[in-house]
Amino acid sequence: MRSRVIALSMVLLALFTTPARAQTTIVSVTGPSGATGFAGTGLFPTQWLAVSFTVGQPYIDVTISADLIGNFTGAAYLMTKVGPGTTTADEIASGPFVSSLPAGIWSGMQPVIEHVSLPHSGTYIVVLSTAQNTPPQGLALTNLPTVVADVGASKGPFLTTLRPTGTTGASYPPAASFFNNPTGFVGEFEVTGTPAVLPVTIDIKPGGFPNSINLNASGGIPVAIFSTPTFDARTEVDPNTLTLAGASVRVAGRSNRWQCSAEDLSGDDLPDLICHFTNDLTLESGESIAVLEGQTYSGITIHGEDSIRIVSP
Numbered sequence: 001m002r003s004r005v006i007a008l009s010m011v012l013l014a015l016f017t018t019p020a021r022a023q024t025t026i027v028s029v030t031g032p033s034g035a036t037g038f039a040g041t042g043l044f045p046t047q048w049l050a051v052s053f054t055v056g057q058p059y060i061d062v063t064i065s066a067d068l069i070g071n072f073t074g075a076a077y078l079m080t081k082v083g084p085g086t087t088t089a090d091e092i093a094s095g096p097f098v099s100s101l102p103a104g105i106w107s108g109m110q111p112v113i114e115h116v117s118l119p120h121s122g123t124y125i126v127v128l129s130t131a132q133n134t135p136p137q138g139l140a141l142t143n144l145p146t147v148v149a150d151v152g153a154s155k156g157p158f159l160t161t162l163r164p165t166g167t168t169g170a171s172y173p174p175a176a177s178f179f180n181n182p183t184g185f186v187g188e189f190e191v192t193g194t195p196a197v198l199p200v201t202i203d204i205k206p207g208g209f210p211n212s213i214n215l216n217a218s219g220g221i222p223v224a225i226f227s228t229p230t231f232d233a234r235t236e237v238d239p240n241t242l243t244l245a246g247a248s249v250r251v252a253g254r255s256n257r258w259q260c261s262a263e264d265l266s267g268d269d270l271p272d273l274i275c276h277f278t279n280d281l282t283l284e285s286g287e288s289i290a291v292l293e294g295q296t297y298s299g300i301t302i303h304g305e306d307s308i309r310i311v312s313p
Helices: 002-017
Strands: 024-030 038-042 049-055 059-069 072-079 091-099 107-118 122-129 138-142 146-149 189-195 197-199 202-204 212-214 221-225 260-263 272-277 289-295 301-307 309-311
Touching (some): 024 049, 059 122, 072 107, 091 107, 107 122, 107 189, 202 301, 221 301
Parallel strands (some): 197 301, 212 309
Antiparallel strands (some): 024 189, 038 138, 049 122, 059 189, 072 122, 202 221, 221 272, 289 301
């Protein structure tokens, strides 16, 4: 019982000392301030707007901000599709937003959707709607965009319902008829978040090469997971979730403790995590890569790969 209490205490300590993962700029579309390259478009009950973007991997803890104009309230919808026939089944998240700018400030980047996940790669559309009509209110545009995007991510078309004198044609804003904006201007917005899969650098049988593995041998297989200035493998990785080609971390006798330790193997003054895995690898003769997978205590998936050489008994 004592050893289990100690192990639980170590887990709780890691949970409370794990540093927050740095936010990544997934997509950012901004333009120059002033008259050159800058404009605004109205967001009214008769005209709704949408910005879109594409990602190449899942993200968590995502915040979407828009360069809003004026002081008004509205509703934002994060969608996988828009247009007639769209339903709530196509919705990732939705909620109210408030555009509140100090006197004399024309526009500013303000959150419209916060703390959501992008569960898969692909295209997402953010629909902005409002029931207010208190101009000036809307979205800042630019025809001289500066685009910053994470690997595999990109901006998509800027969309509008283009019905300034009629109605949007839908009680559910994402189901309205949207069109590409014909002016050449694009909406200014920003998407930040944390990659749901965190790539890590590993070394199977650290200190040796090639990494020879006898699938019939007894004993453990040591694997180092290297820390970085923004990732502390020693305190962030949950050994209970780790697998190496399907094999789990070894547990030491009756102590119920994982066979893991910390050591600076790379000489960068950062403690790396070394864990010993059972030799139950789901590998076959001829395979040359072994994959390590697991999670951090905060639920982020980690993924690492290293070369191997399968040898005969």
